[in-house]
Amino acid sequence: MKRIDLSNNIEINEAPFVASVGFFDGVHIGHRYLIKQVKEEAKRLGLPSAIVTFPVHPRKVLQKDYQPALLCGFEEKLEQLATTQIDNVISLPFTPELSRLSARAFMQKVLKEKIGVHTLFVGYDHRFGHNREEDFSDYKKYGEELGIRVIQASEYQVEGENVSSTKIRLLLKSGEILRANSLLSYRYTLSGKIVEGFQVGRTIGFPTANIRSWERFKVVPALGVYAVLVHIRDIIYKGMLYIGTRPTLHNDPEISVEVNIFDFSGDLYEQSLTVEFVDFIRGDRKFDAMEELVEQIHKDKSMVIDRLKSEK
Numbered sequence: 456m457k458r459i460d461l462s463n464n465i466e467i468n469e470a471p472f473v474a475s476v477g478f479f480d481g482v483h484i485g486h487r488y489l490i491k492q493v494k495e496e497a498k499r500l501g502l503p504s505a506i507v508t509f510p511v512h513p514r515k516v517l518q519k520d521y522q523p524a525l526l527c528g529f530e531e532k533l534e535q536l537a538t539t540q541i542d543n544v545i546s547l548p549f550t551p552e553l554s555r556l557s558a559r560a561f562m563q564k565v566l567k568e569k570i571g572v573h574t575l576f577v578g579y580d581h582r583f584g585h586n587r588e589e590d591f592s593d594y595k596k597y598g599e600e601l602g603i604r605v606i607q608a609s610e611y612q613v614e615g616e617n618v619s620s621t622k623i624r625l626l627l628k629s630g631e632i633l634r635a636n637s638l639l640s641y642r643y644t645l646s647g648k649i650v651e652g653f654q655v656g657r658t659i660g661f662p663t664a665n666i667r668s669w670e671r672f673k674v675v676p677a678l679g680v681y682a683v684l685v686h687i688r689d690i691i692y693k694g695m696l697y698i699g700t701r702p703t704l705h706n707d708p709e710i711s712v713e714v715n716i717f718d719f720s721g722d723l724y725e726q727s728l729t730v731e732f733v734d735f736i737r738g739d740r741k742f743d744a745m746e747e748l749v750e751q752i753h754k755d756k757s758m759v760i761d762r763l764k765s766e767k
Contacts, residue, residue, distance in 0.1 A: 456537045459545045461569070462510075471573030472543065473497035474505040475608070476566070477581060478512065481526030482535035484640045485618035488611035490539045493576050496606070497542070502573055505543040506536060507566075512672075513549045524624050526639070528670035535641070545570060558584025559597040567601050575603050579610035580617070613638065630677035630735040642684075642731040645673065645712065649723040661752055663697070663713035664723050666730070675710065676732060678739035680755045682762040685716050686729040693717045693766065695759045696730055699739035703748045715756070734762050 459467060473496050479486050490506065497504035512523040527535065536544050547553075547565070556564065561584055566572040575598065577591055591607050598605035611618055618638050626635040627643060636642050647668040668675075681696040694716045701711060714730055736758050742748040 456541055457543045458533065459505075459543055461546060462548045467545075467569070467571055469543070469571065470502055471571050472505040473500060473502050473574040473576070474507055474545075474566070474570070474572045475576040475578065476507040476547075476583060477578060479506065479508050479532060479536065480512075480620040481623055481639055482532060482539070483526075483618055483620065483623060483638050484613075485611045485638075487539055487640060489576060489578055489608045490536075490541055492606075492608050494539075494541065496574060496576070500574065503542040505545055505570075505572075506541050507545045507547050507570065508532070508536075509549040510546050511549060513554065516549050517551065517554055523672050524674050525670060525672045526620055526623060526627075526643070526674060528673065531644075531646075531670075538641075555585055558589045558593060559601075560584075562594070562597050562603060563601050567603055572603055575605050576608045577605060578608050624674050627674050627676045630679055630738065632676065632681065632732045632735045636732070642733060643676070644729050644731050645675070646670070646727065646729040647712075649726050649728065651724060661695075661715045661756075663715050664728065666712045666714065666728070668712070669727075675712065677735070678710070680736040680739075680759075682733040682736060682759040683714060684731040684733060684763075684766060685714060685719075686731070687716075687719075687723070687726070692719050693760070693763045694730070695736075695756055696732075697739075702739065702741035703745065717760075733766065736762070 459465070473493055475489055475493050493506070494504045510529045512525070514521050515523055533544060553565070566575060577594055582590060595605045623635050623638050626638070632643065645666065645668055647666040649664045650667045651665065675698060678699040681698070683694050683696040685692045685694040694714045696712070696714045698710060698712050700708060736755055742751065
């Protein structure tokens with residue numbers, strides 16, 4: 456996959472593209488179905504395929520105080536797009552100037568003249584241009600005027616419902632990890648730097664690494680305990696992740712993300728790791744005594760070990 460960054464105002468010297476435009480948050484199975492259609496048409500025409508996407512959420516550019524709930528950061532999105540075997544990913548900075556372009560002006564000035572799109576696939580529910588005022592029939596008409604073939608992509612459904620980034624966010628927020636992972640086509644992850652915590656886990660036999668996410672707007676799943684795989688310096692460990700406010704110990708409203716890594720010893724402070732969410736074990740809750748909490752953590756670990764038996 457070739458990465459083309461338009462923030463440097465470079466000239467694209469490629470053959471005309473078969474392309475689609477979008478934010479592609481999470482690069483889920485619906486996105487992958489759209490990309491499959493782009494690739495198949497590109498192959499039929501003998502042209503390179505391309506995805507045009509934005510490094511920053513468009514609404515974040517227009518509303519500085521907007522906090523997008525993201526399924527992946529930009530680099531993670533590029534990594535997932537690479538797994539689709541798309542030929543090119545074109546990074547297009549979203550600017551206030553770009554937001555003011557009508558759909559026709561965007562198709563002409565950006566897609567036709569700057570990028571060189573030959574065939575444009577439009578997602579079944581995707582709209583673009585100033586205030587998203589126009590729809591597919593308008594895009595098709597503008598395409599005929601500008602010399603761009605415009606095709607409406609087929610939608611992808613699971614159990615009669617359309618797959619969307621919004622649906623996956625809701626699943627994660629309700630702890631439905633298995634369903635979220637199924638719609639993503641890969642396990643949801645959090646990556647971050649290990650920071651110093653309260654170190655209470657160390658005193659009860661469950662030392663944890665506190666994670667501060669690199670991507671500040673990334674969705675944090677529901678409060679509770681999870682079975683996870685932990686990636687540290689190219690080695691994968693099994694582990695038990697906790698997301699919560701530690702209600703038995705504190706009245707602190709701040710959410711903590713910490714992982715107990717099995718069969719690992721050593722200092723991880725200031726180092727980075729990535730956790731893959733395998734399954735949800737239980738929700739967060741307050742215990743009447745510390746002894747009850749410790750007893751429950753032992754039960755949690757047994758459940759996590761059992762759940763991860765099939766993972767290598």
